[in-house]
Amino acid sequence: MEIKVLHQVMEWNEDVSAQVKKTLEENKVCLVNVMGSPGCGKTSFITELISRLREEFSIGVIEGDIAGQIDAERIAALGIPSVQLNTDGACHIEAMSILHILPQFALGGLDLMLVAYIGNLVCPAEFDIGENFRITILSVPEGDDKVKKYPLMFTDTDCLVLNKCDMLPYFDFDLQAVEADYRAVNPEGPLFQASCRTGEGMEALVGHLKSRIRSELARASEEAEAAGTAEAKAAEKA
Ligand SMILES: Nc1nc2c(ncn2[C@@H]2O[C@H](COP(=O)(O)OP(=O)(O)O)[C@@H](O)[C@H]2O)c(=O)[nH]1
Numbered sequence: 001m002e003i004k005v006l007h008q009v010m011e012w013n014e015d016v017s018a019q020v021k022k023t024l025e026e027n028k029v030c031l032v033n034v035m036g037s038p039g040c041g042k043t044s045f046i047t048e049l050i051s052r053l054r055e056e057f058s059i060g061v062i063e064g065d066i067a068g069q070i071d072a073e074r075i076a077a078l079g080i081p082s083v084q085l086n087t088d089g090a091c092h093i094e095a096m097s098i099l100h101i102l103p104q105f106a107l108g109g110l111d112l113m114l115v116a117y118i119g120n121l122v123c124p125a126e127f128d129i130g131e132n133f134r135i136t137i138l139s140v141p142e143g144d145d146k147v148k149k150y151p152l153m154f155t156d157t158d159c160l161v162l163n164k165c166d167m168l169p170y171f172d173f174d175l176q177a178v179e180a181d182y183r184a185v186n187p188e189g190p191l192f193q194a195s196c197r198t199g200e201g202m203e204a205l206v207g208h209l210k211s212r213i214r215s216e217l218a219r220a221s222e223e224a225e226a227a228g229t230a231e232a233k234a235a236e237k238a
């Protein structure tokens with residue numbers, strides 16, 4: 001029996017993600033999507049990033065979870081504006097949800113929006129939420145076979161963080177195998193070993209992210225300037 005494959009939702013999502021991108025660009029905000037399994041350390045990682053990036057960037061956080069507001073509370077306790085997105089059972093975030101949430105922030109004053117995606121290794125890779133770039137976190141206790149089993153999460157990402165490296169002595173986790181599997185699906189993607197618990201590896205990782213965020217913000221400024229010049233020219237001609 002032939003099975004119909006429908007693409008409508010994805011197309012609709014892409015259209016809305018373009019609106020998210022436009023809103024972010026107009027406000028010169030860089031959106032970073034942090035993805036990974038439940039418990040891999042997304043919120044811990046965001047907390048680490050906040051403490052290491054807040055001097056340079058003004059930060060907002062969208063915490064995606066199926067239910068509850070524990071994580072948004074963790075972020076708000078740091079004095080960072082945060083919104084909890086509850087998907088009420090859905091395992092992915094729609095770009096439309098991000099578009100609705102963005103006006104909750106004073107976007108004009110923000111540089112960086114961090115999104116903690118719903119904990120999941122299957123769906124997140126398939127949904128473009130208008131992000132500038134993606135980080136996938138894989139933590140040591142999850143096992144070293146995850147890149148092989150869920151390749152899309154590691155293909156469609158701009159950076160892989162191996163978190164909880166402080167746990168390496170206690171698990172049979174083959175770092176070299178994970179790196180080889182990652183290279184097979186994402187030959188150019190940077191890979192960082194880190195621990196949100198000990199801070200190990202965070203400096204190199206944060207250095208990489210800082211320069212990536214800076215270049216995204218510089219590009220948004222250039223594009224806004226170019227759009228302003230084009231508008232001024234059009235007004236001159238009129
Ligand atoms: N040992 C260790 N535990 C960590 C590390 N990062 C996070 N955790 C712990 O892992 C658990 C889940 O972290 P959380 O940030 O809530 O994960 P999330 O569900 O992906 O947001 C918490 O108990 C954290 O304290 C790490 O690098 N090492």
Ligand SMILES: [Mg+2]
Nearest residue numbers: 042043071116
């Ligand atoms: Mg969390």
